[in-house]
Amino acid sequence: MLNILATMLQPDPYQNSQPLYADNTSIWHHMSNALHQSLYRVLALLIAILPGILAFVVALAVFTLIGMALSALLRRVLAAAGFDDRVARGRGTVDWAPSTSPSELIARASFWACVFLGLIIGVSAFDASYTTAATLPSSLLSYLTRVVGAVFLLIAGTLVARFLARTVLIGAVNAQLEYARFLSLGVKWLVLVLTAAMVLDHLEIGGGVVELAFGILFGGIVLTLSLAVGLGSRDLVSRSLESHTEHASERSAAAPTTKPDDPIRHF
Amino acid sequence: MATADQIPDITAPSAGPSAGLLVLLAAMTPEQSEGVLANLTASFPAESVLVASPDALPADSYPSLQIVAAPATNAAWTLTAADFVNAYQLAEKNEARAILMLGPESGSLGMSALHGLANAVLITPTDLAVPCYDLPPHAGLVNSAILYPLTRALFASRVRFPLAPDLGLSLRMAERLARAAQRFTAINQGEAPLWPVNEATVAGFTIDQFDVGPRLQPQPTGPDLNTILPLVTGALFSDIDAKAAFWQRFRPLPPASDPIPMPMPQEPSSHAAAEIAPMLQAFRLAYTNLQEIWSLVLPPNSLLGLKRLAATDAAAFRMPDSLWARIVYDFLLAYRLRTINRGHLLGVLIPLYLAWVASHINITASGAHTERHIEAVAAAFEAEKTYLVSRWRWPDRFNP
Numbered sequence: 001m002l003n004i005l006a007t008m009l010q011p012d013p014y015q016n017s018q019p020l021y022a023d024n025t026s027i028w029h030h031m032s033n034a035l036h037q038s039l040y041r042v043l044a045l046l047i048a049i050l051p052g053i054l055a056f057v058v059a060l061a062v063f064t065l066i067g068m069a070l071s072a073l074l075r076r077v078l079a080a081a082g083f084d085d086r087v088a089r090g091r092g093t094v095d096w097a098p099s100t101s102p103s104e105l106i107a108r109a110s111f112w113a114c115v116f117l118g119l120i121i122g123v124s125a126f127d128a129s130y131t132t133a134a135t136l137p138s139s140l141l142s143y144l145t146r147v148v149g150a151v152f153l154l155i156a157g158t159l160v161a162r163f164l165a166r167t168v169l170i171g172a173v174n175a176q177l178e179y180a181r182f183l184s185l186g187v188k189w190l191v192l193v194l195t196a197a198m199v200l201d202h203l204e205i206g207g208g209v210v211e212l213a214f215g216i217l218f219g220g221i222v223l224t225l226s227l228a229v230g231l232g233s234r235d236l237v238s239r240s241l242e243s244h245t246e247h248a249s250e251r252s253a254a255a256p257t258t259k260p261d262d263p264i265r266h267f
Numbered sequence: 268m269a270t271a272d273q274i275p276d277i278t279a280p281s282a283g284p285s286a287g288l289l290v291l292l293a294a295m296t297p298e299q300s301e302g303v304l305a306n307l308t309a310s311f312p313a314e315s316v317l318v319a320s321p322d323a324l325p326a327d328s329y330p331s332l333q334i335v336a337a338p339a340t341n342a343a344w345t346l347t348a349a350d351f352v353n354a355y356q357l358a359e360k361n362e363a364r365a366i367l368m369l370g371p372e373s374g375s376l377g378m379s380a381l382h383g384l385a386n387a388v389l390i391t392p393t394d395l396a397v398p399c400y401d402l403p404p405h406a407g408l409v410n411s412a413i414l415y416p417l418t419r420a421l422f423a424s425r426v427r428f429p430l431a432p433d434l435g436l437s438l439r440m441a442e443r444l445a446r447a448a449q450r451f452t453a454i455n456q457g458e459a460p461l462w463p464v465n466e467a468t469v470a471g472f473t474i475d476q477f478d479v480g481p482r483l484q485p486q487p488t489g490p491d492l493n494t495i496l497p498l499v500t501g502a503l504f505s506d507i508d509a510k511a512a513f514w515q516r517f518r519p520l521p522p523a524s525d526p527i528p529m530p531m532p533q534e535p536s537s538h539a540a541a542e543i544a545p546m547l548q549a550f551r552l553a554y555t556n557l558q559e560i561w562s563l564v565l566p567p568n569s570l571l572g573l574k575r576l577a578a579t580d581a582a583a584f585r586m587p588d589s590l591w592a593r594i595v596y597d598f599l600l601a602y603r604l605r606t607i608n609r610g611h612l613l614g615v616l617i618p619l620y621l622a623w624v625a626s627h628i629n630i631t632a633s634g635a636h637t638e639r640h641i642e643a644v645a646a647a648f649e650a651e652k653t654y655l656v657s658r659w660r661w662p663d664r665f666n667p
Binding site: 163166167169170171173174175176178180181263264265266267 | 344345403405406407408409410484486487492493495496542545548549552553556557560607608610611614615617618624628
C-alpha cells in the first residue's frame with residue numbers, strides 16, 4: 001500500500017521535460033507551412049498559366065489587327081473591282097443598304113473569321129500552358145466553358161423573350177385584345193424564367209432547388225395568366241367581348257339603312 | 268434599261284411569231300368562264316385567239332377560240348409570280364404576239380374593256396396595258412392608301428391600279444415579267460405578287476391605261492387584313508428597295524390624260540361614325556401599346572402627329588396627307604434598314620393604315636370627292652419624296 005502511494009506521489013520524469021508552449025509552436029508552424037504551401041501553389045499556378053493568358057491576349061489582339069487590316073483591304077479591293085454592282089446585276093437588284101452590301105458583308109465576315117481564329121489559337125495556347133501546370137484543379141477550365149455557355153444561353157434567351165413578347169404584343173393589338181400588353185409581359189417573363197432556370201442548371205448551381213423553384217415559378221406564372229385572363233380580368237374580357245358585340249350589333253342595326261351601297265373593301 | 272437577258276430555262280422566242288392573242292384566264296366558276304368566253308368571241312371575231320385556262324372549258328361551244336389547258340395557280344385575288352411565268356411559257360410555246368391576262372371574276376369586265384386591253388398590245392406599240400377600274404368609293408383602299416401613291420411618286424406613273432388583276436402584255440414585257448417572277452418561283456414563292464408597272468417603268472417600256480368601267484374586285488379569301496396587308500406592302504417595299512437606283516433620280520410625272528371630274532355634291536354620309544369606330548378603336552389601342560415600337564421607326568414629329576390624332580374625336584378625325592406620306596416613307600426606310608424585324612414592322616403598320624382609312628372615310632363622308640382626296644394623298648407623296656431620298660441616302664442624319 002505504501003508502495004502504491006509512493007508510486008502515485010512520485011513526480012513523472014517526462015511530464016515536465018517539455019514546456020507547455022511547445023505544442024502551440026507546432027500548430028503555428030503547421031499553419032504557417034500550410035499557408036506557405038498554398039501561397040506557393042497559387043503563385044505557381046499563376047506563373048504556370050500567365051504565359052497562357054498572355055498568349056491568349058496576344059493571339060487575340062494580333063488576329064484582331066490582322067482581321068481589321070484584311071477587312072479594310074477587302075473593302076478597297078472589292079470597291080475597286082465594282083463587286084457590288086456585279087452582284088447586283090446578276091441578282092437583278094441595283095441598290096444595297098449601306099450595312100448589307102455584299103462587299104461590306106464579306107469584309108465583316110473576314111474580320112470576324114480572323115477574330116474567331118485568334119480566339120481558337122489563344123484558347124489552345126492557354127490550354128497547353130494550363131495542362132502543364134499539374135497542380136491546378138482540373139475542373140476550373142471545364143467550369144469556365146460552362147460559364148461561357150451559360151452567358152450565350154442568357155443572351156439567346158433574352159433575345160428570344162424580347163422577340164416573342166413583341167410578336168405577341170403586335171398580334172394581340174391587331175386582334176384588338178385590350179390586355180395585349182399583359183399577355184406580352186406574361187410571355188416575356190415565362191421565357192425569361194425558363195432561361196434563368198436553364199442557365200442555373202447549366203452552371204450546376206442550386207441543383208434540385210432550381211428545378212423545383214422553376215417548376216413552381218413557371219407553373220405560377222401560367223396559373224396567374226390563366227386566372228388573370230379568366231377571372232381577374234373578367235371585366236376586361238367581358239368589356240372587350242361586349243365592345244365586339246356592340247360593334248357587331250351596331251353594324252347589323254345600321255345595315256338596313258346604310259350597308260348595301262358601299263361596304264368597306266381593303267382590296 | 269436593257270431587257271435583253273434571256274431567262275435560262277425558258278427558250279427564246281421564235282423568229283416569226285404567227286399566232287395572235289393568248290388569253291390566260293384565272294380559275295373561276297363555270298358561269299364566269301362562259302361570260303368571259305362569250306365576250307372574247309364577240310370582241311375578236313376575226314382574230315386567232317388562244318385561251319388558256321386551268322379549268323375545263325367547253326371548247327365546242329366556242330369554235331372560234333382555241334382552248335388549251337394552263338397550269339393551275341393560287342391566284343385568288345390578284346396575279347402572282349407563277350401566273351407570269353406560265354403566261355410567257357404558253358405564249359412562247361404557241362407563238363402568240365401578245366398576252367391578255369384576266370384575273371378572278373373577270374367575267375364582270377365588258378367587251379370594250381377586253382378589246383381595249385388586247386388591242387393596245389396587239390396593234391399599238393404598247394408593252395403594258397393596264398385597266399383603270401371604276402370602283403365604289405370605299406373599295407380598293409390599300410391601293411388608294413399605299414400602292415398607288417407610292418408607285419406614282421417613286422416611278423412617275425399615273426397607273427391607278429398597280430396591282431390590277433387584268434393586264435395586257437407585249438411579248439417582251441411578258442418575258443421581262445417572267446424573268447422577274449422566276450426569282451420568286453425558284454425559291455418556291457410563286458404566290459408572291461409582282462409589280463408590272465415598276466418593271467415596265469424601269470425597262471423604259473410603254474404603258475397605257477384604259478378605263479374599263481366597273482369590275483367586281485376579287486377579295487382575298489382565307490387570311491384577313493392582318494396577313495394580306497403585310498404581304499402586299501412587304502412585296503412592294505422589297506421591289507422599291509431593289510429599284511432604288513432608278514427612283515432616286517427625279518423624273519417628271521406625265522400629265523394626266525383625263526382630268527378628274529369636278530367634285531360632285533356627294534351626300535354627307537350619316538353612318539361614317541359607325542363605320543370608322545372599330546378602326547379608331549384599333550388605332551387608339553395600338554397607340555397605347557405600340558408607341559415603343561413606333562418610336563423605333565418614326566421620328567418625333569410623326570409621333571407627335573399620331574399623339575394628336577389619338578386624342579381627336581371621331582367626327583373630327585383627319586390624318587394629314589403629309590403625315591401619312593412620311594409614315595409610309597419611314598416604314599419603307601425601316602424595311603430597308605431592317606430597323607426591327609420585318610414581320611413586326613409590317614404588323615405595326617396595320618393600325619396606322621386603319622387610321623388612314625378612318626380619316627379617308629371621314630373626309631369622303633363630309634362631301635369631298637373620293638378621287639380628289641386620293642389624288643391629294645398621291646400629291647403629298649410626291650411632295651415628300653425628297654424626304655425619302657434624303658433619309659434613304661443618309662439614314663443616320665438627325666431627323667426631328
